[in-house]
Amino acid sequence: ARLGGGFGVDRVPGLGHSGSGSTLLGYIGIDTIIEQMRKKTMKAGFDFNIMIVGHSGLGKSTLVNTLFKSQVSRWSSGWGGEHKIPKTVEIKAVSHVIEEGGVKMKLTVIDTPGFGDQINNENCWDPISKYINEQYEKFLKEEVNIARKKRIPDTRVHCCLYFISPTGHSLRQLDIEFMKHLSRVVNIIPVIAKSDTMTPDEKNEFKHRVRKELETHGIEYYPQNEFDDDMEDKNENDKIREAMPFAVVGSDKEFQVNGKRVLGRKTAWGVVEVENPNHCEFALLRDFLIRSHLQDLKEVTHNIHYETYRARRLNDNGGLHPISANNTQESNL
Ligand code: GDP
Ligand code: MG
Numbered sequence: 001a002r003l004g005g006g007f008g009v010d011r012v013p014g015l016g017h018s019g020s021g022s023t024l025l026g027y028i029g030i031d032t033i034i035e036q037m038r039k040k041t042m043k044a045g046f047d048f049n050i051m052i053v054g055h056s057g058l059g060k061s062t063l064v065n066t067l068f069k070s071q072v073s074r075w076s077s078g079w080g081g082e083h084k085i086p087k088t089v090e091i092k093a094v095s096h097v098i099e100e101g102g103v104k105m106k107l108t109v110i111d112t113p114g115f116g117d118q119i120n121n122e123n124c125w126d127p128i129s130k131y132i133n134e135q136y137e138k139f140l141k142e143e144v145n146i147a148r149k150k151r152i153p154d155t156r157v158h159c160c161l162y163f164i165s166p167t168g169h170s171l172r173q174l175d176i177e178f179m180k181h182l183s184r185v186v187n188i189i190p191v192i193a194k195s196d197t198m199t200p201d202e203k204n205e206f207k208h209r210v211r212k213e214l215e216t217h218g219i220e221y222y223p224q225n226e227f228d229d230d231m232e233d234k235n236e237n238d239k240i241r242e243a244m245p246f247a248v249v250g251s252d253k254e255f256q257v258n259g260k261r262v263l264g265r266k267t268a269w270g271v272v273e274v275e276n277p278n279h280c281e282f283a284l285l286r287d288f289l290i291r292s293h294l295q296d297l298k299e300v301t302h303n304i305h306y307e308t309y310r311a312r313r314l315n316d317n318g319g320l321h322p323i324s325a326n327n328t329q330e331s332n333l
Helices: 032-044 060-067 127-146 175-181 200-217 231-243 282-292 294-316 327-332
Strands: 045-055 092-100 103-111 158-165 188-192 255-258 260-267 270-273
Touching: 045 060, 045 127, 045 294, 060 103, 060 158, 060 282, 103 294, 127 294, 158 175, 175 188, 175 294, 188 200, 188 282, 255 270, 282 294
Parallel strands: 045 103, 045 158, 158 188
Antiparallel strands: 092 103, 255 260, 260 270
């Protein structure tokens, strides 16, 4: 969302604010900045870190593998069968470099096995919140380092996909507690897991109810109202917010439909096609998360969540240098 202020363009001589450019002076070449930025981004690549949270068996690993069309989450059921459910919440980060059209993305999937699986789930968001803050701290340490790296490795969580169980009833206490505690520190995108297990009517009613409950509890998920940049942004995001939480389906199995191979799941009603918008909202989520809002997720993480952490840390230190000298050596990530 927010970036720095404008340049006061209409005071630059030769640039009328009509936007038609000046025929008097001819072409300057300002617009080539886009191509210059493109080249730099291509060369540098970028980091994207996505966290998945929800109790075991909700299809988290399958969904991220479906999103990125590869085995980016090795905890998927396809990998060596059953996993033991850990006794406490564990945090497992796995990174992959994915390349498409010459652009390299270093994708890190942060899995949280054990979340919500205990008899007593009190405070089970603690390790998750601790992990998120540790990444902010790492980044901060790099930033204030005297010998600052040209490019600080970014391990901050840009997006947390929160999986809601397709019960058809309501949110669980744990869902509410988790989102309440974490929506101020990270971008949360709630999704309804395994939505092929509900009929279209059940699904719509459930979505409606979940949205209401989130509102009642004052839970702000991404894209947050308050960070809309302008009317255009607001209109676009309003549409997305009205359609959330997306009811998704993930799969690693292909089916033949009308002579085409598609990812899907066989159900009593036939094959539910993952990418067919008439069947589920996987494609909506994918388009939103990757094709329209990936850069914004990174910007909100940096400009809002990280900034809040940073301001608090620097304040706690009386506005002084936040790290003591003997800490600086360990910032070599
Ligand atoms: P995780 O524990 O949340 O990571 O769940 P997994 O991705 O390992 O999936 C658990 C089981 O649910 C596997 O048998 C998957 O095949 C199945 N599964 C995954 N996604 C879906 C889905 O969208 N719908 C249905 N019906 N089953 C799914
Ligand atoms: Mg898993």
